[in-house]
Amino acid sequence: MKEISGGVTAPQGFRAAGMHCGIRANHDKKDIALIASDCLCAAAGVYTKNLVKAAPVYKTMANLANGRAAAIICNSGNANACAPRGADNANSTCLAVGAALGINPDDVIVASTGVIGQELNMEPILKSLLPLTAALSTTGGGEAAEAIMTTDTVKKEIALEFELDGKTCRMGAMAKGSGMIHPNMGTMLCFITTDAAVAPAALQRALSAAVKKTFNRVTVDGDTSTNDMAVCLANGMAGNAEVMGDSAELSAALLTVCTHLARAIAADGEGATKLLECTVRGAESESVAEMLAKSVVGSSLVKAAMYGSDANWGRVMCAMGYSGAPFDPATATLSFESAAGSVTVYSGGEALEFSEEEATNILSQKEVAIVVSLRAGGGEATCWGCDLTYDYVRINGDYRS
Amino acid sequence: MKEISGGVTAPQGFRAAGMHCGIRANHDKKDIALIASDCLCAAAGVYTKNLVKAAPVYKTMANLANGRAAAIICNSGNANACAPRGADNANSTCLAVGAALGINPDDVIVASTGVIGQELNMEPILKSLLPLTAALSTTGGGEAAEAIMTTDTVKKEIALEFELDGKTCRMGAMAKGSGMIHPNMGTMLCFITTDAAVAPAALQRALSAAVKKTFNRVTVDGDTSTNDMAVCLANGMAGNAEVMGDSAELSAALLTVCTHLARAIAADGEGATKLLECTVRGAESESVAEMLAKSVVGSSLVKAAMYGSDANWGRVMCAMGYSGAPFDPATATLSFESAAGSVTVYSGGEALEFSEEEATNILSQKEVAIVVSLRAGGGEATCWGCDLTYDYVRINGDYRS
Numbered sequence: 013m014k015e016i017s018g019g020v021t022a023p024q025g026f027r028a029a030g031m032h033c034g035i036r037a038n039h040d041k042k043d044i045a046l047i048a049s050d051c052l053c054a055a056a057g058v059y060t061k062n063l064v065k066a067a068p069v070y071k072t073m074a075n076l077a078n079g080r081a082a083a084i085i086c087n088s089g090n091a092n093a094c095a096p097r098g099a100d101n102a103n104s105t106c107l108a109v110g111a112a113l114g115i116n117p118d119d120v121i122v123a124s125t126g127v128i129g130q131e132l133n134m135e136p137i138l139k140s141l142l143p144l145t146a147a148l149s150t151t152g153g154g155e156a157a158e159a160i161m162t163t164d165t166v167k168k169e170i171a172l173e174f175e176l177d178g179k180t181c182r183m184g185a186m187a188k189g190s191g192m193i194h195p196n197m198g199t200m201l202c203f204i205t206t207d208a209a210v211a212p213a214a215l216q217r218a219l220s221a222a223v224k225k226t227f228n229r230v231t232v233d234g235d236t237s238t239n240d241m242a243v244c245l246a247n248g249m250a251g252n253a254e255v256m257g258d259s260a261e262l263s264a265a266l267l268t269v270c271t272h273l274a275r276a277i278a279a280d281g282e283g284a285t286k287l288l289e290c291t292v293r294g295a296e297s298e299s300v301a302e303m304l305a306k307s308v309v310g311s312s313l314v315k316a317a318m319y320g321s322d323a324n325w326g327r328v329m330c331a332m333g334y335s336g337a338p339f340d341p342a343t344a345t346l347s348f349e350s351a352a353g354s355v356t357v358y359s360g361g362e363a364l365e366f367s368e369e370e371a372t373n374i375l376s377q378k379e380v381a382i383v384v385s386l387r388a389g390g391g392e393a394t395c396w397g398c399d400l401t402y403d404y405v406r407i408n409g410d411y412r413s
Numbered sequence: 414m415k416e417i418s419g420g421v422t423a424p425q426g427f428r429a430a431g432m433h434c435g436i437r438a439n440h441d442k443k444d445i446a447l448i449a450s451d452c453l454c455a456a457a458g459v460y461t462k463n464l465v466k467a468a469p470v471y472k473t474m475a476n477l478a479n480g481r482a483a484a485i486i487c488n489s490g491n492a493n494a495c496a497p498r499g500a501d502n503a504n505s506t507c508l509a510v511g512a513a514l515g516i517n518p519d520d521v522i523v524a525s526t527g528v529i530g531q532e533l534n535m536e537p538i539l540k541s542l543l544p545l546t547a548a549l550s551t552t553g554g555g556e557a558a559e560a561i562m563t564t565d566t567v568k569k570e571i572a573l574e575f576e577l578d579g580k581t582c583r584m585g586a587m588a589k590g591s592g593m594i595h596p597n598m599g600t601m602l603c604f605i606t607t608d609a610a611v612a613p614a615a616l617q618r619a620l621s622a623a624v625k626k627t628f629n630r631v632t633v634d635g636d637t638s639t640n641d642m643a644v645c646l647a648n649g650m651a652g653n654a655e656v657m658g659d660s661a662e663l664s665a666a667l668l669t670v671c672t673h674l675a676r677a678i679a680a681d682g683e684g685a686t687k688l689l690e691c692t693v694r695g696a697e698s699e700s701v702a703e704m705l706a707k708s709v710v711g712s713s714l715v716k717a718a719m720y721g722s723d724a725n726w727g728r729v730m731c732a733m734g735y736s737g738a739p740f741d742p743a744t745a746t747l748s749f750e751s752a753a754g755s756v757t758v759y760s761g762g763e764a765l766e767f768s769e770e771e772a773t774n775i776l777s778q779k780e781v782a783i784v785v786s787l788r789a790g791g792g793e794a795t796c797w798g799c800d801l802t803y804d805y806v807r808i809n810g811d812y813r814s
Contacts, residue, residue, distance in 0.1 A: 064734030064742050094730050094742065096764060128727020129764045238731050312713070316809030326529025329495050330639050333465030341465050341495065363497060363530045400810070402803045408717030409801070 013174040013265060019153025022171030022184035023207035025050040025249040029147035030159030034136030035089040035126075042159035044137065046144045047084040047203060048113055053245040054209075055081035055121070056216035058223050060240035066091050067098030068122040069241055071106060075118050079212025081245055082119040084203050085109045086160050087137060088188070092124040093238040096131045105137060112141040123201055125162055125188060125239050157186035160201055163407055164188050168276040174265045177252040181208040185269045187242075189230075189277040202227065202242040202273055208262060209248030210255040218263050219244045226270035229302065229395040230278050242270075278309075278396035279379070283403030287396065288318055290382040295391035300337045302393035307335030308382055309397030318380060319399035323348060323371035325357040328382055345385040350377035414575045414666060420554025423572030423585035424608035426451040426650040430548035431560030435537030436490040436527075443560035445538065447545045448485040448604060449514055454646040455610075456482035456522070457617035459624050461641035467492050468499030469523040470642055472507060476519050480613025482646055483520040485604050486510045487561050489589070493525040493533045494639040502533045513542040524602055526563055526589060526640050558587035561602055564808055565589050569677040575666045578653040582609040586670045588643075590631075590678040603628065603643040603674055609663060610649030611656040619664050620645045627671035630703065630796040631679050643671075679710075679797035680780075684804030688797065689719055691783040696792035701738045703794035708736030709783055710798030719781060720800035724749060724772035726758040729783055746786040751778035 021028050030045040057076045059069050075081060085105055092098050102122050110117030124132065147155075157169040171184035187202040210218070223242055244266070248254065255262055279287035290308040295301035308314055311331035317324040325346055332339060342361035347354055352374045355366050374380070422429050431446040458477045460470050476482060486506055493499050503523050511518030525533065548556075558570040572585035588603040611619070624643055645667070649655065656663055680688035691709040696702035709715055712732035718725040726747055733740060743762035748755055753775045756767050775781070 062731065062734040063736075063740070064730050091727070094727055094759065094762075094764060128725075128731060129759070131764075238727075238734060312805075313809055316806055319806065320810035322810070324529075326492070326495055326639075329465050330463065330529060333463040333639060335464075339464070358495070358530070361495075363495060363532075400806055402806050404713075405717055405720065405801055405803050405806060408714055409721035409723070 013172055013268065016171045016173050016182065018151070018171045018184055019157055019169035020047055020184040020186050020203060020205045021150050021153035023182040023205050025207055025247045026184070026205045027148035027150050028152035028156040029144050029149060030152065030155035031140065031144060031147065033140035035087055035133060042155065043087055043089045044140050044144060045086045045156035045159035046148065047156055047205065048148055049082050049245055049247045051247050051249070052080055052082050052119060053247040054079060054212040054215050055243065055245050056212060056219040057241055057243040058220055060238060062238050064094065064238050066093035066124060066239040067102040068092055068124045069239060070099065071102040072121045072123065072241060072243070075106065075121060080119060081121050082115045083109060083113055084121040084123065084243065086123040086201065088160050088162050089126040090124060090130055090132050091126045091128045091239050092132045093128045095129055101132045101134055104134060108138055108141055112145045121243055123239070123241055125160060125201055128238060153184060153186065160186065160188040162188060163282050164280055166280050168273055170269055170272045172265060172268060174261050176208050176250070176255065176259065176261050179250050179252040181206060181250040181252060183265045183269055185273060187273040187277060201240070204244040204269060206244065206246045207248065207250040208246050208255065209250065209252050210246040210262060214255050214257060215244055215246050218259070218266050221263065222266035222270045225267065226274040229306065229393065230274045230397065275396055278398050281398030282407045283401040284398030285319060285401055286377065286399050287379045288382065288398055289379065289394060289396050291392070291394040292384045292386065293392045294386040294388060295339065296389040297391040298393055300339070301391040302395065303335045303337035304332045304339060304384065305393050305395035307331045309395045312400055315397065315400035318375060319401050321372045321375035323357060323368065323375060329358065332384070339386055339388065343387040347383045348374050349381040349383055350374045350379060352377050414573055414669065417572045417574050417583065419552070419572045419585055420558055420570035421448055421585040421587050421604060421606045422551050422554035424583040424606045426608055426648045427585070427606045428549035428551050429553035429557035430545050430550065431553065431556035432541065432545060432548060434541035436488055436534060443556065444488055444490045445541050445545060446487045446557035446560035447549065448557055448606065449549055450483050450646055450648045452648050452650070453481055453483050453520060454648040455480060455613040455616050456644065456646050457613060457620040458642055458644040459621055461639060463639050465495065465639050467494035467525060467640040468503040469493055469525045470640060471500065472503040473522045473524065473642060473644070476507065476522060481520060482522050483516045484510060484514055485522040485524070485644065487524040487602065488538060489561050489563050490527040491525060491531055491533050492527045492529045492640050494529045496530055497532045502535055505535060506538060509539055509542055513546045522644055524640070524642055526561060526602055529639060554585060554587065561587065561589040563589060564683050565681055567681050569674055571670055571673045573666060573669060575662050577609050577651070577656065577660065577662050580651050580653040582607060582651040582653060584666045584670055586674060588674040588678060602641070605645040605670060607645065607647045608649065608651040609647050609656065610651065610653050611647040611663060615656050615658060616645055616647055619667050622664065623667035623671045626668065627675040630707065630794065631675045631798065676797055679799050682799030683808045684802040685799030686720060686802055687778070687800050688780045689783065689799055690780065690795060690797055692793070692795045693785045693787065694793045695787040695789060696740065697790040698792040699794055701740070702792040703796065704736045704738035705733045705740060705785065706794050706796035708732045710796045713801055716798065716801035719776060720802050722773045722776035724758060724769065724776060730759065733785070740787055740789065744788040748784045749775050750782040750784055751775045751780060753778050
């Protein structure tokens with residue numbers, strides 16, 4: 013498995029484009045993306061668990077029910093959630109994309125991201141479809157990835173090559189997500205393409221398993237969005253024998269892609285100055301480890317301390333304590349780690365002496381790991397988040413985003 | 414029932430004092446409080462649900478197991494949680510207070526609040542007991558309330574008179590809490606005194622019921638503390654016939670006292686500029702209403718929008734959607750209310766037109782209510798929180814608190 017360039021257009025038979033259509037006032041910000049496969053794909057999706065779901069989420073769930081799709085349309089600047097005529101507008105978008113590409117509108121995946129509660133302006137979307145379709149290209153992955161950004165400060169994409177059945181397959185992906193990010197979802201917006209041949213049921217199982225260990229272990233602010241979805245299209249053009257069951261290679265590729273994007277989303281959390289990674293080892297089960305690690309990266313007090321590069325480890329113990337997961341504080345060992353080194357601050361029920369200067373230096377790096385070892389079993393999990401900063405408040409307090 | 418002055422020393426037979434003993438470096442900040450009853454009291458307590466509990470919480474749980482207590486000692490500046498010799502130090506504190514007051518050390522309630530993970534320095538505590546005992550006075554409630562403050566910016570106390578069995582009874586209370594405040598606890602530090610005669614079991618039931626509807630409906634930052642406790646002492650000096658079962662008057666007095674302090678804690682949340690109150694009506698049950706309202710006041714995105722006085726109601730719908738509680742968005746009506754008026758922004762599944770200027774004016778007040786009406790039943794609950802501000806980040810990022 014090796015990383016390559018090209019994002020969602022790295023796999024054979026996928027073209028993409030992104031442009032400004034006018035949903036946003038700012039002409040410099042692309043606001044619509046289209047991804048199209050040259051043939052019908054096996055398709056799988058996971059969706060937000062939020063009870064208040066955006067209209068495009070419902071539409072995509074319906075269109076993916078048969079495990080097939082051929083194109084993805086996504087706008088930024090408006091979430092089409094709790095919005096007048098939401099279902100009609102999601103439906104019209106699919107009809108128009110189907111007509112523009114000459115495909116069945118039920119094979120179109122539709123997604124939106126942006127402000128909740130405002131009617132989606134259909135005119136710029138409909139007007140954009142002709143130029144957008146004309147712009148589709150096998151090198152358009154990067155432009156599409158730019159077009160779905162909202163408060164994201166960096167474009168998030170990845171592509172890689174892997175072997176299946178002696179054939180070289182490719183997988184590409186793009187994602188957006190910066191605020192309203194919290195575990196318990198099929199998360200944020202993430203679109204994955206691959207030219208591997210995979211049966212829909214096998215693709216769904218592999219995608220769900222990868223999301224569980226990656227996007228569902230990210231939190232920025234504890235707010236689960238109304239619009240989250242992660243979708244994978246597999247068009248089979250690599251020529252491998254169709255994957256019908258579990259494939260270690262496919263699962264590894266999906267896990268690599270989703271881990272990369274999950275970390276990128278956490279690192280680019282609204283206002284974030286650093287990526288937080290919490291790993292809990294030795295828990296009585298993986299799910300216990302996950303609950304403990306999620307609670308740590310989700311704690312406002314831990315996040316604020318990390319912003320201040322303050323080794324306030326009591327807040328880590330506190331957050332594990334209220335996680336709802338069982339553990340024995342007397343057996344816990346707690347360390348902070350980064351590129352600048354490692355410091356153990358608590359072990360066996362005892363606070364340890366440590367150098368505050370050394371700890372501050374370790375915590376001042378761009379990526380900081382909080383590592384907890386227990387002695388209750390083999391359960392391990394890593395969750396990701398970011399620090400809580402003045403800029404998070406500015407971004408979310410100063411204007412409607 | 415009428416409000417009176419005097420805090421925890423308003424009821425007959427209670428004396429209190431607060432002073433600086435030296436746990437904190439700042440000589441201007443009182444850091445130890447003592448409350449003593451002239452006779453043994455019926456006593457009830459509720460405690461943090463955090464699995465990581467501070468040593469004084471365990472000690473108080475043990476000492477209150479027999480439903481009796483006579484004094485409360487509380488220091489600020491050090492939480493005595495995850496700290497070396499924590500249990501020994503909580504125990505020594507009770508022994509020393511018992512000796513200083515001439516009472517059984519098992520009748521002493523001990524509480525601590527401050528930094529987690531540092532050893533409690535016993536010398537200033539032990540040295541303070543003689544002057545603290547000498548300073549005990551029937552007008553010392555205010556000084557005691559000051560001594561338990563940490564990041565609190567205002568002293569939180571209340572007292573009132575009520576009738577039981579034809580006798581005038583008094584109830585006084587003090588509380589602290591500003592950060593590490595989140596529902597699911599017996600919460601923060603709150604000490605309530607009353608001269609009513611109440612059997613321990615009846616007092617425990619009434620206190621638990623009041624806490625459930627007040628402190629357990631407050632959140633500042635989603636972090637449940639290791640040191641929370643709410644304790645009530647009833648010394649019987651009002652001369653009423655002992656309350657053995659449910660008393661509407663006693664319950665009303667406790668609810669009034671706890672509601673006042675819960676609101677005071679939310680309004681004084683770390684960095685807060687305004688009190689948020691979310692009321693959900695017409696839910697299928699009270700517990701559903703509570704889950705929905707708690708999720709709204711706990712949402713970082715709602716809190717940041719309220720800081721910016723931004724009527725971003727989509728975030729309110731989103732927070733209810735991920736609360737885990739069932740409701741039908743199509744039947745929801747959503748309004749913002751304050752002293753400046755009321756604006757309805759969403760009703761029957763539809764976004765409503767409203768004046769942004771009017772909404773901003775309503776949201777710019779010191780107390781803002783988010784009111785949600787459903788049409789699913791008679792369940793109603795109110796939860797309290799505060800806005801998320803730059804100062805929350807400053808307070809929790811810039812130094813170990």
